[in-house]
Ligand code: G3H
């Protein structure tokens with residue numbers, strides 16, 4: 310059944326688990342997420358970005374998610390709009406039937422320009438007013454997402470501040486977070502604690518301090534009722550990078566957020582964990598390998614089946630690691 314983000318994350322907080330929020334653009338991702346959730350008895354958050362709407366079209370995305378709800382009626386599903394850049398964008402998603410929206414007022418409508426606190430409060434508060442009147446949850450964002458190592462927001466097309474960020478911009482201020490939640494009424498808050506979007510988060514192998522766990526603790530202590538969200542939480546599996554590069558790819562050395570650090574964050578109030586890049590890497594590796602090993606094959610269902618299986622394995626691993634499994 311379709312449920313709101315608030316309902317799911319309240320349950321997650323009560324039982325101390327986190328929920329991966331996977332981005333969805335096509336049938337194979339949708340199947341991978343749902344089959345993994347079904348096999349692990351996990352509640353689901355699927356999120357659609359502006360890029361996904363551009364790729365698949367809003368009606369196709371909507372019906373893809375509704376089809377998942379129909380095929381797996383026993384699983385709770387949150388249909389979330391990722392990174393809305395204005396109240397108007399969120400309003401259209403609410404009209405389409407999304408049960409949760411993100412109003413990312415940390416950046417302007419171009420998805421690039423860092424905006425000031427008052428702008429963020431204004432657009433987020435207006436979105437909350439509209440969404441809550443419709444039973445829809447709202448995720449806000451405070452602070453500038455960026456890697457603590459590189460100071461960069463990430464390489465994703467679309468969303469992310471341009472240029473190098475200062476160290477103090479990279480960590481959400483706990484006092485400001487408390488004011489923000491009070492002023493806007495958001496259900497969930499995306500915080501800057503060292504993550505960035507895309508595959509190029511860290512240039513060196515992680516040594517256990519990728520995230521500022523300390524800052525997560527400070528923010529959670531100030532706003533214990535607000536569910537914390539970590540964007541840019543892909544782990545960038547080294548085994549899939551190796552497969553991609555073995556079969557004709559050329560991805561330079563790069564590292565993501567270790568799953569163990571995310572699990573530590575979940576112990577301190579992180580409830581929603583956004584993962585997109587890992588599914589992209591697994592899908593690409595699986596397709597490259599399948600086509601290289603089966604050069605006479607030309608039925609897309611064959612290589613897309615390999616893509617689905619690879620993504621499903623990642624989804625299962627995250628449901629299990631984050632404690633989502635068994636909570637559907
Ligand atoms: O926030 C970024 C997500 O990874 C979605 O990326 O806009 O390319 O679909 P996208």
Ligand code: 13P
Nearest residue numbers: 507540541542543585586
């Ligand atoms: P990754 O690029 O780390 O998968 O993050 C995705 C994300 O935060 C979507 O909003």
Ligand code: NA
Nearest residue numbers: 390391392411
């Ligand atoms: Na989001």
Ligand code: ZN
Nearest residue numbers: 506540541583
């Ligand atoms: Zn994001």
